[in-house]
Amino acid sequence: MTALVLGGGFAGLSAAIQLALAGVEVTLIEQLPQIGGKAGEVVQDGFCFDTGPSVFTLPQVLSDIFMAAGEDLPVSLTPLAPLCRYLFPSGFVWDVYRDVGKTTAQLAERDAKAYRDLLEEARRLYEDAAPTFVLGAAPGPLALLCYALRYGLKAHPTRTLPQLLARFNPGPELSQFFLRFATYLGANPYRAPAILHNVAWVELGLGVYYPQGGVKGVVRALEALARRLGVMIRTGVTVERLVVQWDRVSEVVTDQGSYRAEAVISALDIVRTHELLGRATPLASREPSLSGFVLLLGVAGETPQLAHHTISFTADYPAEFAAIARGQPPQDPTLYLSLSCKSDPEQAPAGCENWFVMANAPALRPGDDWSATGLAYAEHLERVLAQRGLDVRERHCFRIYRTPQDLARLGYRGSIYGSAPHSLITTLRPRQTLSGLRNLALAGGTVHPGGGIPLALLSGKQAAQLVLRRLSGTGVYAEL
Ligand SMILES: Cc1cc2nc3c(=O)[nH]c(=O)nc-3n(C[C@H](O)[C@H](O)[C@H](O)COP(=O)(O)OP(=O)(O)OC[C@H]3O[C@@H](n4cnc5c(N)ncnc54)[C@H](O)[C@@H]3O)c2cc1C
Numbered sequence: 001m002t003a004l005v006l007g008g009g010f011a012g013l014s015a016a017i018q019l020a021l022a023g024v025e026v027t028l029i030e031q032l033p034q035i036g037g038k039a040g041e042v043v044q045d046g047f048c049f050d051t052g053p054s055v056f057t058l059p060q061v062l063s064d065i066f067m068a069a070g071e072d073l074p075v076s077l078t079p080l081a082p083l084c085r086y087l088f089p090s091g092f093v094w095d096v097y098r099d100v101g102k103t104t105a106q107l108a109e110r111d112a113k114a115y116r117d118l119l120e121e122a123r124r125l126y127e128d129a130a131p132t133f134v135l136g137a138a139p140g141p142l143a144l145l146c147y148a149l150r151y152g153l154k155a156h157p158t159r160t161l162p163q164l165l166a167r168f169n170p171g172p173e174l175s176q177f178f179l180r181f182a183t184y185l186g187a188n189p190y191r192a193p194a195i196l197h198n199v200a201w202v203e204l205g206l207g208v209y210y211p212q213g214g215v216k217g218v219v220r221a222l223e224a225l226a227r228r229l230g231v232m233i234r235t236g237v238t239v240e241r242l243v244v245q246w247d248r249v250s251e252v253v254t255d256q257g258s259y260r261a262e263a264v265i266s267a268l269d270i271v272r273t274h275e276l277l278g279r280a281t282p283l284a285s286r287e288p289s290l291s292g293f294v295l296l297l298g299v300a301g302e303t304p305q306l307a308h309h310t311i312s313f314t315a316d317y318p319a320e321f322a323a324i325a326r327g328q329p330p331q332d333p334t335l336y337l338s339l340s341c342k343s344d345p346e347q348a349p350a351g352c353e354n355w356f357v358m359a360n361a362p363a364l365r366p367g368d369d370w371s372a373t374g375l376a377y378a379e380h381l382e383r384v385l386a387q388r389g390l391d392v393r394e395r396h397c398f399r400i401y402r403t404p405q406d407l408a409r410l411g412y413r414g415s416i417y418g419s420a421p422h423s424l425i426t427t428l429r430p431r432q433t434l435s436g437l438r439n440l441a442l443a444g445g446t447v448h449p450g451g452g453i454p455l456a457l458l459s460g461k462q463a464a465q466l467v468l469r470r471l472s473g474t475g476v477y478a479e480l
Pocket residue numbers: 006007008009010011012029030031032035036037038039051052053054055056057237238239240267268269272292294358407409410411416443444445446450451452453454456
Protein backbone atom coordinates (compact mmCIF):
# COMPACT_ATOMS: atom_id res chain seq x y z
CA MET A 1 0.00 0.00 0.00
CA THR A 2 1.25 3.49 -0.79
CA ALA A 3 0.33 6.94 0.49
CA LEU A 4 1.42 10.52 -0.08
CA VAL A 5 1.34 13.00 2.78
CA LEU A 6 1.38 16.64 1.69
CA GLY A 7 2.91 19.04 4.22
CA GLY A 8 5.54 18.45 6.86
CA GLY A 9 4.04 20.29 9.84
CA PHE A 10 2.91 18.48 13.00
CA ALA A 11 -0.18 17.10 11.27
CA GLY A 12 1.71 15.74 8.27
CA LEU A 13 4.38 14.16 10.48
CA SER A 14 1.79 12.54 12.70
CA ALA A 15 -0.16 11.19 9.72
CA ALA A 16 2.98 9.83 8.06
CA ILE A 17 4.07 8.06 11.27
CA GLN A 18 0.67 6.45 11.81
CA LEU A 19 0.58 5.18 8.23
CA ALA A 20 4.16 3.88 8.35
CA LEU A 21 3.39 2.06 11.61
CA ALA A 22 0.60 0.26 9.78
CA GLY A 23 3.02 -0.87 7.08
CA VAL A 24 2.06 1.68 4.42
CA GLU A 25 4.81 2.94 2.11
CA VAL A 26 4.72 6.70 2.75
CA THR A 27 6.23 9.68 0.93
CA LEU A 28 5.92 13.07 2.62
CA ILE A 29 6.21 16.18 0.44
CA GLU A 30 7.15 19.54 1.98
CA GLN A 31 7.70 22.81 0.13
CA LEU A 32 10.17 24.31 2.62
CA PRO A 33 13.79 23.17 2.90
CA GLN A 34 13.05 21.88 6.40
CA ILE A 35 10.30 20.02 8.24
CA GLY A 36 8.12 21.69 10.91
CA GLY A 37 5.81 24.09 9.07
CA LYS A 38 4.62 26.82 11.43
CA ALA A 39 6.98 25.37 14.05
CA GLY A 40 10.07 26.95 12.52
CA GLU A 41 13.40 27.77 14.10
CA VAL A 42 16.06 30.44 13.85
CA VAL A 43 19.59 30.08 15.19
CA GLN A 44 21.79 33.16 15.20
CA ASP A 45 24.95 34.13 17.10
CA GLY A 46 24.39 31.43 19.70
CA PHE A 47 20.70 32.35 20.23
CA CYS A 48 18.05 29.71 19.40
CA PHE A 49 14.41 30.59 18.77
CA ASP A 50 11.19 28.77 18.05
CA THR A 51 9.54 31.06 15.49
CA GLY A 52 6.05 29.56 15.88
CA PRO A 53 4.47 27.67 18.75
CA SER A 54 6.07 27.80 22.18
CA VAL A 55 3.24 26.93 24.60
CA PHE A 56 3.28 23.13 24.69
CA THR A 57 0.20 21.41 26.16
CA LEU A 58 -1.47 17.97 26.32
CA PRO A 59 1.88 16.07 26.28
CA GLN A 60 0.11 12.70 26.30
CA VAL A 61 -0.79 13.21 22.65
CA LEU A 62 2.92 13.31 21.76
CA SER A 63 3.90 10.43 24.07
CA ASP A 64 1.18 8.27 22.51
CA ILE A 65 2.80 8.62 19.09
CA PHE A 66 6.11 7.28 20.37
CA MET A 67 4.40 4.65 22.49
CA ALA A 68 2.60 3.34 19.38
CA ALA A 69 6.05 2.88 17.84
CA GLY A 70 7.23 1.00 20.95
CA GLU A 71 9.54 3.84 21.93
CA ASP A 72 9.91 6.13 24.91
CA LEU A 73 9.45 9.84 24.33
CA PRO A 74 12.96 11.01 23.42
CA VAL A 75 12.32 14.61 24.50
CA SER A 76 12.14 15.47 28.19
CA LEU A 77 9.15 17.65 29.07
CA THR A 78 9.51 20.03 32.01
CA PRO A 79 6.29 21.25 33.65
CA LEU A 80 6.46 25.03 33.87
CA ALA A 81 5.79 26.87 37.13
CA PRO A 82 4.50 29.46 36.79
CA LEU A 83 2.59 28.47 33.68
CA CYS A 84 2.73 32.11 32.69
CA ARG A 85 3.31 35.53 34.30
CA TYR A 86 0.76 38.27 33.60
CA LEU A 87 1.74 41.94 33.68
CA PHE A 88 -1.25 44.29 33.90
CA PRO A 89 -1.16 48.02 33.12
CA SER A 90 -2.18 48.71 36.75
CA GLY A 91 1.21 47.32 37.84
CA PHE A 92 -0.33 44.07 39.13
CA VAL A 93 1.98 41.12 38.42
CA TRP A 94 0.27 37.74 38.60
CA ASP A 95 2.03 34.39 38.43
CA VAL A 96 -0.46 31.71 37.41
CA TYR A 97 0.24 28.11 38.46
CA ARG A 98 -1.53 24.79 38.09
CA ASP A 99 -1.72 24.99 41.87
CA VAL A 100 -4.99 26.88 42.35
CA GLY A 101 -4.18 27.87 45.95
CA LYS A 102 -0.89 29.46 44.94
CA THR A 103 -2.58 31.25 42.04
CA THR A 104 -5.55 32.61 43.97
CA ALA A 105 -3.45 33.63 46.98
CA GLN A 106 -2.34 36.59 44.87
CA LEU A 107 -5.93 37.74 44.22
CA ALA A 108 -8.52 39.64 46.23
CA GLU A 109 -11.25 37.36 47.68
CA ARG A 110 -13.83 38.25 45.00
CA ASP A 111 -11.46 37.39 42.16
CA ALA A 112 -10.12 34.31 43.94
CA LYS A 113 -13.65 32.90 44.04
CA ALA A 114 -14.36 33.93 40.44
CA TYR A 115 -11.09 32.26 39.34
CA ARG A 116 -11.98 28.98 41.06
CA ASP A 117 -15.50 29.01 39.64
CA LEU A 118 -14.39 29.92 36.11
CA LEU A 119 -11.68 27.27 36.17
CA GLU A 120 -14.26 24.69 37.23
CA GLU A 121 -16.57 25.87 34.44
CA ALA A 122 -13.73 25.53 31.90
CA ARG A 123 -12.98 22.01 33.16
CA ARG A 124 -16.60 20.96 32.80
CA LEU A 125 -16.91 22.45 29.31
CA TYR A 126 -13.68 20.75 28.19
CA GLU A 127 -14.48 17.35 29.67
CA ASP A 128 -18.00 17.41 28.22
CA ALA A 129 -16.82 18.46 24.75
CA ALA A 130 -13.44 16.78 24.25
CA PRO A 131 -14.65 13.21 23.59
CA THR A 132 -16.98 14.44 20.83
CA PHE A 133 -15.03 17.34 19.34
CA VAL A 134 -11.34 16.67 20.03
CA LEU A 135 -10.36 13.11 20.81
CA GLY A 136 -12.04 11.18 18.00
CA ALA A 137 -13.08 11.49 14.39
CA ALA A 138 -15.14 14.53 13.36
CA PRO A 139 -18.60 14.08 14.86
CA GLY A 140 -21.39 13.00 12.53
CA PRO A 141 -25.04 14.05 12.95
CA LEU A 142 -25.71 11.34 15.56
CA ALA A 143 -22.74 12.31 17.74
CA LEU A 144 -23.73 15.99 17.47
CA LEU A 145 -27.28 15.15 18.49
CA CYS A 146 -26.09 13.09 21.48
CA TYR A 147 -23.82 15.95 22.62
CA ALA A 148 -26.59 18.49 22.14
CA LEU A 149 -29.11 16.42 24.13
CA ARG A 150 -26.70 15.64 26.94
CA TYR A 151 -24.65 18.83 27.30
CA GLY A 152 -26.11 21.33 24.81
CA LEU A 153 -27.73 23.75 27.23
CA LYS A 154 -24.84 23.53 29.69
CA ALA A 155 -22.53 24.64 26.86
CA HIS A 156 -24.24 28.08 26.85
CA PRO A 157 -25.15 27.91 23.13
CA THR A 158 -26.71 31.37 23.04
CA ARG A 159 -24.01 33.20 24.99
CA THR A 160 -20.79 34.87 23.91
CA LEU A 161 -17.61 34.39 25.92
CA PRO A 162 -17.84 37.84 27.57
CA GLN A 163 -21.47 37.09 28.55
CA LEU A 164 -20.43 33.79 30.13
CA LEU A 165 -17.56 35.38 32.05
CA ALA A 166 -19.80 38.19 33.32
CA ARG A 167 -22.02 35.61 35.07
CA PHE A 168 -19.10 34.80 37.39
CA ASN A 169 -18.53 38.43 38.29
CA PRO A 170 -14.75 38.64 37.74
CA GLY A 171 -12.93 41.96 38.09
CA PRO A 172 -11.73 43.60 34.86
CA GLU A 173 -8.22 42.09 35.04
CA LEU A 174 -9.45 38.56 35.67
CA SER A 175 -11.96 38.97 32.87
CA GLN A 176 -9.20 40.09 30.46
CA PHE A 177 -7.14 37.08 31.53
CA PHE A 178 -9.91 34.60 30.74
CA LEU A 179 -10.88 36.34 27.49
CA ARG A 180 -7.36 35.82 26.12
CA PHE A 181 -7.69 32.04 25.82
CA ALA A 182 -10.04 32.49 22.84
CA THR A 183 -7.06 33.85 20.89
CA TYR A 184 -5.53 30.35 21.13
CA LEU A 185 -8.04 29.40 18.45
CA GLY A 186 -7.54 32.62 16.54
CA ALA A 187 -10.78 34.25 17.71
CA ASN A 188 -11.59 37.82 18.65
CA PRO A 189 -12.55 37.14 22.31
CA TYR A 190 -15.39 39.66 22.20
CA ARG A 191 -17.05 37.72 19.38
CA ALA A 192 -16.19 34.22 20.55
CA PRO A 193 -18.95 31.83 21.61
CA ALA A 194 -18.99 30.84 25.29
CA ILE A 195 -17.88 27.27 24.55
CA LEU A 196 -14.34 28.55 23.81
CA HIS A 197 -13.95 29.05 27.55
CA ASN A 198 -13.04 25.34 27.65
CA VAL A 199 -9.59 26.20 26.21
CA ALA A 200 -8.57 27.78 29.52
CA TRP A 201 -8.73 24.35 31.19
CA VAL A 202 -6.13 22.87 28.84
CA GLU A 203 -3.47 25.31 30.03
CA LEU A 204 -4.57 26.10 33.60
CA GLY A 205 -5.82 22.67 34.58
CA LEU A 206 -3.65 20.31 32.54
CA GLY A 207 -0.43 22.33 32.46
CA VAL A 208 2.18 23.83 30.16
CA TYR A 209 5.43 22.01 29.42
CA TYR A 210 8.80 22.95 28.03
CA PRO A 211 10.21 20.34 25.64
CA GLN A 212 13.98 20.19 26.08
CA GLY A 213 15.59 21.93 23.11
CA GLY A 214 12.37 23.87 22.46
CA VAL A 215 9.45 22.96 20.21
CA LYS A 216 12.01 22.45 17.43
CA GLY A 217 13.28 19.51 19.53
CA VAL A 218 9.84 17.91 19.20
CA VAL A 219 9.85 18.47 15.42
CA ARG A 220 13.27 16.85 15.15
CA ALA A 221 12.20 13.88 17.27
CA LEU A 222 9.09 13.29 15.12
CA GLU A 223 11.04 13.66 11.89
CA ALA A 224 13.65 11.15 13.13
CA LEU A 225 10.90 8.68 14.11
CA ALA A 226 9.26 9.04 10.69
CA ARG A 227 12.58 8.35 8.96
CA ARG A 228 13.26 5.34 11.22
CA LEU A 229 9.88 3.96 10.16
CA GLY A 230 10.86 4.31 6.51
CA VAL A 231 8.93 7.46 5.55
CA MET A 232 10.54 9.05 2.47
CA ILE A 233 10.76 12.76 3.20
CA ARG A 234 11.05 15.10 0.22
CA THR A 235 11.73 18.69 1.28
CA GLY A 236 11.94 21.66 -1.08
CA VAL A 237 9.18 20.18 -3.26
CA THR A 238 6.04 22.25 -3.86
CA VAL A 239 2.71 20.66 -4.72
CA GLU A 240 1.20 22.59 -7.63
CA ARG A 241 -1.91 20.60 -8.51
CA LEU A 242 -4.00 17.64 -7.44
CA VAL A 243 -5.34 15.81 -10.48
CA VAL A 244 -8.76 14.23 -9.99
CA GLN A 245 -10.01 11.29 -12.00
CA TRP A 246 -13.52 10.15 -11.20
CA ASP A 247 -13.66 9.93 -7.43
CA ARG A 248 -9.92 9.84 -6.69
CA VAL A 249 -6.85 12.03 -6.58
CA SER A 250 -4.93 10.20 -9.27
CA GLU A 251 -1.81 12.33 -9.37
CA VAL A 252 0.00 14.90 -7.25
CA VAL A 253 1.81 17.33 -9.54
CA THR A 254 4.79 19.12 -7.99
CA ASP A 255 7.43 21.50 -9.28
CA GLN A 256 9.71 18.47 -9.48
CA GLY A 257 7.55 15.87 -11.18
CA SER A 258 4.43 13.89 -10.41
CA TYR A 259 3.64 11.40 -7.67
CA ARG A 260 0.97 8.72 -7.55
CA ALA A 261 -0.27 6.69 -4.60
CA GLU A 262 -3.31 4.75 -3.48
CA ALA A 263 -4.16 7.37 -0.86
CA VAL A 264 -3.35 11.03 -0.24
CA ILE A 265 -3.44 12.99 3.01
CA SER A 266 -3.31 16.74 2.55
CA ALA A 267 -1.97 18.34 5.72
CA LEU A 268 -1.98 21.83 4.19
CA ASP A 269 -4.21 24.76 5.05
CA ILE A 270 -7.66 23.64 3.84
CA VAL A 271 -8.04 26.62 1.51
CA ARG A 272 -4.76 25.66 -0.20
CA THR A 273 -6.01 22.09 -0.66
CA HIS A 274 -9.12 23.42 -2.40
CA GLU A 275 -6.99 25.69 -4.60
CA LEU A 276 -4.76 22.75 -5.60
CA LEU A 277 -7.90 20.79 -6.53
CA GLY A 278 -9.14 23.73 -8.59
CA ARG A 279 -12.23 23.91 -6.37
CA ALA A 280 -13.88 26.99 -5.00
CA THR A 281 -13.93 26.83 -1.23
CA PRO A 282 -16.78 28.24 0.84
CA LEU A 283 -14.21 28.77 3.62
CA ALA A 284 -12.38 31.38 1.55
CA SER A 285 -15.35 33.69 2.02
CA ARG A 286 -15.37 33.14 5.78
CA GLU A 287 -13.56 35.46 8.12
CA PRO A 288 -9.98 34.26 8.67
CA SER A 289 -8.65 33.72 12.17
CA LEU A 290 -6.00 35.93 13.75
CA SER A 291 -2.53 36.21 12.31
CA GLY A 292 0.54 37.27 14.28
CA PHE A 293 3.56 39.57 14.17
CA VAL A 294 6.67 38.03 15.71
CA LEU A 295 9.87 39.71 16.92
CA LEU A 296 12.95 37.64 17.72
CA LEU A 297 15.49 39.54 19.79
CA GLY A 298 18.92 38.43 20.93
CA VAL A 299 19.21 40.37 24.18
CA ALA A 300 22.30 41.03 26.31
CA GLY A 301 21.77 40.90 30.09
CA GLU A 302 19.00 39.39 32.17
CA THR A 303 15.44 40.51 32.82
CA PRO A 304 14.10 39.30 36.18
CA GLN A 305 10.63 40.82 35.52
CA LEU A 306 10.03 38.14 32.87
CA ALA A 307 9.20 34.46 33.38
CA HIS A 308 9.59 31.74 30.74
CA HIS A 309 6.17 32.80 29.38
CA THR A 310 4.92 36.33 30.10
CA ILE A 311 1.88 38.25 28.89
CA SER A 312 2.02 42.04 28.98
CA PHE A 313 -1.58 43.20 28.64
CA THR A 314 -2.78 46.31 26.88
CA ALA A 315 -4.87 48.78 28.90
CA ASP A 316 -7.58 48.68 26.22
CA TYR A 317 -8.30 45.11 25.13
CA PRO A 318 -11.49 46.00 23.16
CA ALA A 319 -9.49 48.60 21.17
CA GLU A 320 -6.89 45.95 20.28
CA PHE A 321 -9.51 43.73 18.67
CA ALA A 322 -11.41 46.65 17.15
CA ALA A 323 -8.19 47.60 15.28
CA ILE A 324 -7.71 44.01 14.15
CA ALA A 325 -11.33 43.87 12.95
CA ARG A 326 -10.58 46.96 10.83
CA GLY A 327 -7.59 45.11 9.37
CA GLN A 328 -5.07 47.29 11.21
CA PRO A 329 -2.20 46.13 13.42
CA PRO A 330 -3.02 47.28 16.96
CA GLN A 331 -0.97 50.23 18.21
CA ASP A 332 -1.07 49.20 21.88
CA PRO A 333 -1.27 45.42 21.66
CA THR A 334 -1.10 42.73 24.27
CA LEU A 335 2.35 41.19 23.95
CA TYR A 336 3.26 37.58 24.55
CA LEU A 337 6.91 37.01 25.45
CA SER A 338 8.60 33.64 25.58
CA LEU A 339 12.18 33.32 26.85
CA SER A 340 13.00 29.63 26.67
CA CYS A 341 16.47 30.42 28.11
CA LYS A 342 14.73 30.81 31.50
CA SER A 343 14.26 27.00 31.54
CA ASP A 344 17.05 25.99 29.18
CA PRO A 345 20.28 28.02 29.37
CA GLU A 346 21.53 26.45 26.14
CA GLN A 347 19.01 28.53 24.18
CA ALA A 348 21.08 31.73 24.60
CA PRO A 349 24.73 32.63 25.25
CA ALA A 350 25.70 33.01 28.93
CA GLY A 351 24.31 36.21 30.41
CA CYS A 352 21.95 36.77 27.46
CA GLU A 353 18.29 36.06 26.65
CA ASN A 354 16.36 34.87 23.58
CA TRP A 355 13.20 37.00 23.40
CA PHE A 356 10.28 35.77 21.28
CA VAL A 357 7.68 38.55 21.26
CA MET A 358 4.32 38.14 19.56
CA ALA A 359 1.41 40.50 18.93
CA ASN A 360 -1.95 39.50 17.49
CA ALA A 361 -2.37 40.86 13.98
CA PRO A 362 -5.10 40.83 11.34
CA ALA A 363 -4.98 38.36 8.47
CA LEU A 364 -3.85 39.96 5.21
CA ARG A 365 -6.25 42.01 3.15
CA PRO A 366 -5.84 42.90 -0.52
CA GLY A 367 -3.20 45.61 -0.82
CA ASP A 368 -1.54 44.96 2.55
CA ASP A 369 2.23 45.20 2.17
CA TRP A 370 4.18 44.35 5.29
CA SER A 371 7.46 44.61 3.39
CA ALA A 372 6.93 48.39 3.54
CA THR A 373 5.65 48.59 7.14
CA GLY A 374 7.18 45.61 8.99
CA LEU A 375 10.32 47.34 10.23
CA ALA A 376 8.41 50.38 11.48
CA TYR A 377 5.97 48.11 13.35
CA ALA A 378 8.84 46.10 14.85
CA GLU A 379 10.38 49.35 16.14
CA HIS A 380 6.98 50.45 17.38
CA LEU A 381 6.59 47.23 19.40
CA GLU A 382 9.99 47.87 20.99
CA ARG A 383 8.75 51.33 22.03
CA VAL A 384 5.61 49.73 23.49
CA LEU A 385 7.81 47.32 25.46
CA ALA A 386 9.88 50.28 26.70
CA GLN A 387 6.73 52.12 27.84
CA ARG A 388 5.84 49.02 29.84
CA GLY A 389 9.22 48.92 31.59
CA LEU A 390 10.84 46.39 29.25
CA ASP A 391 13.25 48.55 27.29
CA VAL A 392 15.56 46.37 25.19
CA ARG A 393 16.45 48.94 22.56
CA GLU A 394 19.98 49.40 23.93
CA ARG A 395 20.34 45.76 24.87
CA HIS A 396 19.56 43.74 21.79
CA CYS A 397 22.33 42.39 19.60
CA PHE A 398 19.98 41.74 16.68
CA ARG A 399 16.34 41.88 15.70
CA ILE A 400 14.48 39.57 13.31
CA TYR A 401 10.78 39.98 12.58
CA ARG A 402 8.13 37.88 10.88
CA THR A 403 4.93 39.41 9.56
CA PRO A 404 1.53 38.03 8.54
CA GLN A 405 2.88 38.16 4.98
CA ASP A 406 5.56 35.61 5.93
CA LEU A 407 2.86 33.40 7.47
CA ALA A 408 0.81 33.58 4.26
CA ARG A 409 3.01 30.88 2.75
CA LEU A 410 1.67 28.53 5.42
CA GLY A 411 -1.87 29.71 6.07
CA TYR A 412 -4.59 31.38 4.01
CA ARG A 413 -3.98 35.17 4.15
CA GLY A 414 -1.51 34.53 6.99
CA SER A 415 -4.22 33.36 9.36
CA ILE A 416 -2.97 30.76 11.83
CA TYR A 417 -6.09 28.73 12.61
CA GLY A 418 -8.27 28.65 9.47
CA SER A 419 -11.61 30.40 9.72
CA ALA A 420 -12.28 32.43 12.85
CA PRO A 421 -14.43 30.53 15.38
CA HIS A 422 -16.93 33.33 15.96
CA SER A 423 -20.08 31.18 16.06
CA LEU A 424 -21.02 27.65 17.05
CA ILE A 425 -20.96 26.59 13.38
CA THR A 426 -17.50 27.99 12.70
CA THR A 427 -16.18 26.58 15.99
CA LEU A 428 -16.97 23.18 14.52
CA ARG A 429 -13.89 22.57 12.37
CA PRO A 430 -14.27 21.29 8.78
CA ARG A 431 -14.47 17.52 8.37
CA GLN A 432 -11.43 15.54 7.24
CA THR A 433 -12.90 14.33 3.97
CA LEU A 434 -14.04 16.16 0.84
CA SER A 435 -17.18 15.11 -0.94
CA GLY A 436 -16.62 12.95 -3.99
CA LEU A 437 -12.96 12.15 -3.29
CA ARG A 438 -12.59 8.64 -1.95
CA ASN A 439 -8.82 8.44 -1.49
CA LEU A 440 -8.16 11.89 0.00
CA ALA A 441 -8.18 12.79 3.71
CA LEU A 442 -7.44 16.18 5.24
CA ALA A 443 -5.33 16.91 8.30
CA GLY A 444 -3.98 19.94 10.12
CA GLY A 445 -4.81 22.92 12.24
CA THR A 446 -7.48 24.24 9.85
CA VAL A 447 -9.63 21.10 9.93
CA HIS A 448 -10.99 18.81 12.65
CA PRO A 449 -10.20 18.87 15.54
CA GLY A 450 -8.42 22.24 15.19
CA GLY A 451 -5.21 24.19 15.63
CA GLY A 452 -2.38 24.11 18.11
CA ILE A 453 0.30 21.41 18.40
CA PRO A 454 -1.66 18.64 20.12
CA LEU A 455 -4.76 19.06 17.98
CA ALA A 456 -2.71 19.12 14.76
CA LEU A 457 -1.02 15.88 15.90
CA LEU A 458 -4.43 14.33 16.63
CA SER A 459 -5.71 15.52 13.27
CA GLY A 460 -2.87 13.72 11.48
CA LYS A 461 -3.57 10.54 13.41
CA GLN A 462 -7.29 10.70 12.64
CA ALA A 463 -6.65 11.32 8.91
CA ALA A 464 -4.34 8.29 8.84
CA GLN A 465 -7.05 6.16 10.46
CA LEU A 466 -9.53 7.28 7.78
CA VAL A 467 -7.06 6.28 5.07
CA LEU A 468 -6.25 2.94 6.68
CA ARG A 469 -9.91 2.06 6.94
CA ARG A 470 -10.24 2.95 3.27
CA LEU A 471 -7.20 0.95 2.20
CA SER A 472 -8.31 -2.06 4.20
CA GLY A 473 -11.62 -1.92 2.37
CA THR A 474 -13.90 -1.19 5.32
CA GLY A 475 -15.40 1.62 3.27
CA VAL A 476 -15.30 4.57 5.58
CA TYR A 477 -15.72 6.88 2.61
CA ALA A 478 -19.09 5.33 1.93
CA GLU A 479 -20.45 8.14 4.10
CA LEU A 480 -19.54 10.71 1.42
C1 LIG B 1 3.52 32.50 15.51
C2 LIG B 1 2.74 31.28 15.93
C3 LIG B 1 2.61 30.97 17.27
C4 LIG B 1 1.90 29.84 17.66
N1 LIG B 1 1.84 29.53 19.00
C5 LIG B 1 1.34 28.32 19.36
C6 LIG B 1 1.53 27.86 20.68
O1 LIG B 1 2.17 28.53 21.50
N2 LIG B 1 1.04 26.62 21.01
C7 LIG B 1 0.40 25.83 20.09
O2 LIG B 1 0.00 24.70 20.43
N3 LIG B 1 0.20 26.26 18.82
C8 LIG B 1 0.66 27.48 18.43
N4 LIG B 1 0.56 27.88 17.14
C9 LIG B 1 -0.25 27.08 16.20
C10 LIG B 1 0.50 25.85 15.71
O3 LIG B 1 1.79 26.21 15.31
C11 LIG B 1 -0.23 25.25 14.53
O4 LIG B 1 -1.60 25.03 14.81
C12 LIG B 1 0.37 23.91 14.09
O5 LIG B 1 1.78 23.98 14.04
C13 LIG B 1 -0.22 23.57 12.72
O6 LIG B 1 0.41 22.43 12.20
P1 LIG B 1 -0.05 21.91 10.77
O7 LIG B 1 0.74 20.69 10.49
O8 LIG B 1 -1.52 21.81 10.71
O9 LIG B 1 0.29 23.08 9.72
P2 LIG B 1 1.68 23.69 9.24
O10 LIG B 1 2.65 23.73 10.33
O11 LIG B 1 1.32 24.98 8.57
O12 LIG B 1 2.18 22.65 8.15
C14 LIG B 1 1.73 22.67 6.82
C15 LIG B 1 2.93 22.40 5.94
O13 LIG B 1 2.52 22.34 4.58
C16 LIG B 1 3.53 22.91 3.79
N5 LIG B 1 2.95 23.32 2.50
C17 LIG B 1 2.03 24.28 2.28
N6 LIG B 1 1.75 24.36 0.95
C18 LIG B 1 2.48 23.39 0.35
C19 LIG B 1 2.60 22.96 -0.99
N7 LIG B 1 1.89 23.52 -1.98
N8 LIG B 1 3.47 21.94 -1.28
C20 LIG B 1 4.19 21.34 -0.28
N9 LIG B 1 4.11 21.73 1.02
C21 LIG B 1 3.25 22.74 1.33
C22 LIG B 1 3.99 24.10 4.60
O14 LIG B 1 5.28 24.56 4.20
C23 LIG B 1 3.98 23.51 6.00
O15 LIG B 1 5.23 22.95 6.36
C24 LIG B 1 1.27 29.01 16.70
C25 LIG B 1 1.40 29.32 15.35
C26 LIG B 1 2.14 30.43 14.96
C27 LIG B 1 2.30 30.72 13.50
